[in-house]
Amino acid sequence: MPPPRRASGSPRAERPAARVTRTSARSVQSAIPPPASASRGKSSSARKPGASFAARVVRWQKALGRHDLPWQNTHDAYRIWLSEIMLQQTQVTTVAPYYSRFLAAFPDVGALAAAGEDRVLEHWSGLGYYRRAHHLHAAAKAVVARHGGIFPTDVDALAALPGIGRSTAAAIAVFSAGARAAILDGNVKRVLARHRGIDGYPGAPAVERALWDAADGLLPARDVRAYTQGMMDLGATVCTRTAPRCDACPVARDCVARREGRIAELPSPRPRKVLPHRTVRVLVLERAGMILLEKRPAAGIWGGLWSLPEVDVDADVVAQCRTRFSAAVAAGETLPSIEHGFTHYRLTIRPQRIAVRTWPPRAEAPGRLWLTRDDALAAALPAPIRKLLRSL
Numbered sequence: 001m002p003p004p005r006r007a008s009g010s011p012r013a014e015r016p017a018a019r020v021t022r023t024s025a026r027s028v029q030s031a032i033p034p035p036a037s038a039s040r041g042k043s044s045s046a047r048k049p050g051a052s053f054a055a056r057v058v059r060w061q062k063a064l065g066r067h068d069l070p071w072q073n074t075h076d077a078y079r080i081w082l083s084e085i086m087l088q089q090t091q092v093t094t095v096a097p098y099y100s101r102f103l104a105a106f107p108d109v110g111a112l113a114a115a116g117e118d119r120v121l122e123h124w125s126g127l128g129y130y131r132r133a134h135h136l137h138a139a140a141k142a143v144v145a146r147h148g149g150i151f152p153t154d155v156d157a158l159a160a161l162p163g164i165g166r167s168t169a170a171a172i173a174v175f176s177a178g179a180r181a182a183i184l185d186g187n188v189k190r191v192l193a194r195h196r197g198i199d200g201y202p203g204a205p206a207v208e209r210a211l212w213d214a215a216d217g218l219l220p221a222r223d224v225r226a227y228t229q230g231m232m233d234l235g236a237t238v239c240t241r242t243a244p245r246c247d248a249c250p251v252a253r254d255c256v257a258r259r260e261g262r263i264a265e266l267p268s269p270r271p272r273k274v275l276p277h278r279t280v281r282v283l284v285l286e287r288a289g290m291i292l293l294e295k296r297p298a299a300g301i302w303g304g305l306w307s308l309p310e311v312d313v314d315a316d317v318v319a320q321c322r323t324r325f326s327a328a329v330a331a332g333e334t335l336p337s338i339e340h341g342f343t344h345y346r347l348t349i350r351p352q353r354i355a356v357r358t359w360p361p362r363a364e365a366p367g368r369l370w371l372t373r374d375d376a377l378a379a380a381l382p383a384p385i386r387k388l389l390r391s392l
């Protein structure tokens with residue numbers, strides 16, 4: 001039986017990367033253990049002095065790691081890939097129901113490749129980071145076109161697919177085929193930054209290189225599945241972002257951050273920068289108990305999702321509706337604003353109810369739909385728009 005995979009805890013991300021200090025470079029050099037082969041076979045306990053880092057992680061994972069998540073106990077690369085993509089930047093508890101529903105709708109890569117984009121987005125709706133869904137769909141099509149519908153398990157072939165970075169490719173190859181490849185997701189970055197005492201923001205290129213060097217140097221010659229799962233579990237359940245449980249940690253005895261009292265400062269946070277802020281008005285156009293949805297352009301935020309018509313926050317909404325839809329409307333109540341954060345800016349959404357008096361046939365268009373509120377909630381909507389419609 002294959003090992004379990006993701007434990008609960010922090011969402012993961014593969015990010016581009018900034019700066020590594022001389023101290024951190026020294027820390028990395030001095031902390032890299034001897035090759036796994038040098039110490040293999042010497043330990044009988046995860047905590048026994050002399051056991052390699054990897055041996056301690058493997059033993060701990062087998063005894064105390066998680067074994068009960070929906071994507072565990074499979075070698076199916078499609079299922080593993082799906083869970084890895086869903087778990088990027090998203091919590092395990094959020095992903096679990098989406099994962100099951102998605103698999104029920106698209107049981108294999110061929111079914112996903114053959115599906116329409118709207119259907120894929122519908123099943124992704126609410127998970128956020130919609131580029132992942134577009135990449136998922138594109139990757140499924142590429143697997144059918146390039147690999148005859150057989151999901152690859154080779155790291156290079158995986159990394160050539162849309163939306164699959166180095167760490168994700170390694171995780172899929174490890175769990176599906178037992179490949180010997182290092183992962184470096186957000187949880188693993190935190191464990192290594194602390195254990196090896198690596199300073200600097202992990203998204204910075206030089207820091208990320210140091211972390212990859214550490215990850216590669218620690219990889220054992222065997223038991224890579226259990227080791228990889230162990231690193232995931234360790235980051236998610238023991239070496240957590242706040243309040244890590246060092247007393248329960250199998251690698252505590254040589255942890256640099258613990259020894260030097262620097263756990264709270266490692267990994268270094270992202271350098272602070274003030275995010276730009278944008279405000280838009282969205283129109284809740286209502287006619288005979290139905291609401292107008294518009295499909296967003298494929299490029300840009302919420303690409304391809306259904307949403308409410310958006311106008312400039314200072315626009316005259318009645319004039320906008322006349323110009324855009326040739327419709328006669330009456331402006332109604334302004335609803336409470338919704339704040340939404342993207343990685344690169346903050347968005348304030350000001351919703352306004354609009355009563356439609358006349359709606360000419362020429363205003364109908366392929367990218368516009370009149371739906372009841374309940375039907376609209378079943379469509380692929382951005383999370384803040386879904387929240388708004390639920391509140392109506």
Ligand code: SF4
Pocket residue numbers: 191194195238239240244245246249250251252253255256257258263
């Ligand atoms: S000893 Fe504490 S800080 Fe160090 S790796 Fe373990 S849990 Fe993390």
